[in-house]
Amino acid sequence: MHLTPDQNVLWKWGFLEINATIVFTWSVILLLTGMSWLLTRGLTASDQHRSRWQSGLEAVVEMIRRQIREICPTYSDTYLRFAGTLFLFIAVSNALDVVPGWQAPTGSLSTTAALAICVGIAVPAFGIVRQGLGGYLRHYIRPSWIILPFHLMSETTRNLALAVRLFGNIMSGTMIVGILLAIAPLFVPVLMQALGLLVGLIQAYIFAVLSMVYIAAAVRRDQEGAK
Amino acid sequence: MDSVTVIAIISIAAAAICMAIGSIGPAMGEGRAVAQALGSIAQQPDEAATISRTLFIGLAMIESIAIYCFVISIILIFANPFWNHIVAAKPGA
Numbered sequence: 001m002h003l004t005p006d007q008n009v010l011w012k013w014g015f016l017e018i019n020a021t022i023v024f025t026w027s028v029i030l031l032l033t034g035m036s037w038l039l040t041r042g043l044t045a046s047d048q049h050r051s052r053w054q055s056g057l058e059a060v061v062e063m064i065r066r067q068i069r070e071i072c073p074t075y076s077d078t079y080l081r082f083a084g085t086l087f088l089f090i091a092v093s094n095a096l097d098v099v100p101g102w103q104a105p106t107g108s109l110s111t112t113a114a115l116a117i118c119v120g121i122a123v124p125a126f127g128i129v130r131q132g133l134g135g136y137l138r139h140y141i142r143p144s145w146i147i148l149p150f151h152l153m154s155e156t157t158r159n160l161a162l163a164v165r166l167f168g169n170i171m172s173g174t175m176i177v178g179i180l181l182a183i184a185p186l187f188v189p190v191l192m193q194a195l196g197l198l199v200g201l202i203q204a205y206i207f208a209v210l211s212m213v214y215i216a217a218a219v220r221r222d223q224e225g226a227k
Numbered sequence: 228m229d230s231v232t233v234i235a236i237i238s239i240a241a242a243a244i245c246m247a248i249g250s251i252g253p254a255m256g257e258g259r260a261v262a263q264a265l266g267s268i269a270q271q272p273d274e275a276a277t278i279s280r281t282l283f284i285g286l287a288m289i290e291s292i293a294i295y296c297f298v299i300s301i302i303l304i305f306a307n308p309f310w311n312h313i314v315a316a317k318p319g320a
Contacts, residue, residue, distance in 0.1 A: 003306055161291055168294030175301065206287040 002178075004108040004171060025105040028093045064208075071209065072216035074130070079215060082122055086115065087208035094170060094200025097193070104200070107170040109163065116163035119211045120155075127218030136218070162210060169203045170196075231317065234309050242303040249296025256289045 002008070008020035039053040064084045069075045096102045105111045127136040140151050173196030180189045264282040268275045 003301070164298065165287070165291035165294055168291070168298045172294065172297055172301070202283060202287065206284060209284060 003175070004110075005103040005105060006108045006110060008103070020103050021105050021108040021110055024093070024103055025111060028089060028096070028105065032088060032092060067209070068212055071212045072219070074216075074219055078126070079212065083208045083212045083215075086119075086211055087204050090115070090166065090204035090207055091201055094204060095197060097174070097196060097200065104170050104174065106166055106200075107174055109167045112163040112167040115166070115207070116159045119162060119214065120159040122211070123155075123214045123218045126215050130219040139218075158210075158214065162207060166203055166207055169199050173199055231313050234307075234313055238303045238307050238310060242300040245296050245303070246300040250293050253289050253293040257286055260285050260289065 005020035005024060009017050010020065010023065011018040036057075039051075039057055042051065043054060044050055061080070061084070064087060065075075065080050068079050068083055072079060090106055093104050093106050097104055106115075124136065127139075130136075131139070141148055173192070177189050177192050177196065180192055260282060264278055267278050271278075
């Protein structure tokens with residue numbers, strides 16, 4: 001049974017293998033990079049000669065920036081690049097499910113685990129950059145050192161939950177459509193495919209917003225001072 | 228009853244029970260969350276955007292519990308390591 005694109009091996013040499021996940025991940029990367037390069041070749045600041053594509057891209061970037069500013073008052077452009085890239089990558093790879101023959105790379109636990117590892121590294125990194133190593137490590141024992149094991153456990157499980165949530169949602173969407181095709185092949189799979197698209201976009205938003213929430217919690221300076 | 232039959236029966240039953248019981252909690256939780264969100268929007272229609280956004284984030288967190296149960300069920304049915312191991316050990320069983 002075809003659970004994830006990982007099982008679809010296209011080329012193998014020794015222990016290296018090219019499976020469908022890698023192919024589709026790189027397709028998304030090339031698509032996003034290629035389109036960005038193509039659409040930002042003639043960037044202008046004037047209102048008359050701005051192309052529609054530039055306005056569209058500006059709308060997307062401004063929307064993401066506004067969301068990040070609402071979540072994290074200490075805004076920085078690095079957060080926009082990180083969370084924005086997460087959102088765009090996951091949204092594009094889920095939204096292209098309508099293209100026949102596309103297998104979403106986020107339907108594989110490898111991709112989602114990689115994204116969750118990126119978030120797991122970025123959150124302490126942003127925290128340390130903002131508060132210094134001592135300040136960041138000290139926030140683990142606030143408000144009391146009893147909290148430390150629970151805090152560590154919650155950090156690990158929320159990264160794991162990020163990976164499994166995205167994987168489970170996308171994998172279940174594709175699997176439901178596949179099973180329904182065998183049972184009621186006329187209209188019902190179309191409805192489930194539409195629901196899968198909606199779920200894919202919502203999960204992309206959730207992933208990016210949750211990453212931002214964790215980053216905001218890590219860079220937040222305790223305003224109360226010593227207790 | 229040999230071990231192959233036992234593994235098959237328990238895997239199938241466990242997958243069904245896991246999904247059945249595991250979807251009760253999240254469904255009730257999501258119902259309560261949406262009810263509260265609707266009440267809040269009715270009380271403060273200006274904040275509808277913030278409330279909706281927070282509602283969706285909360286729903287995704289609740290939904291992920293049901294997704295965990297679904298993943299376990301799918302693994303038990305389609306990628307069951309115990310079944311694969313026992314079928315490989317006793318071919319033709």
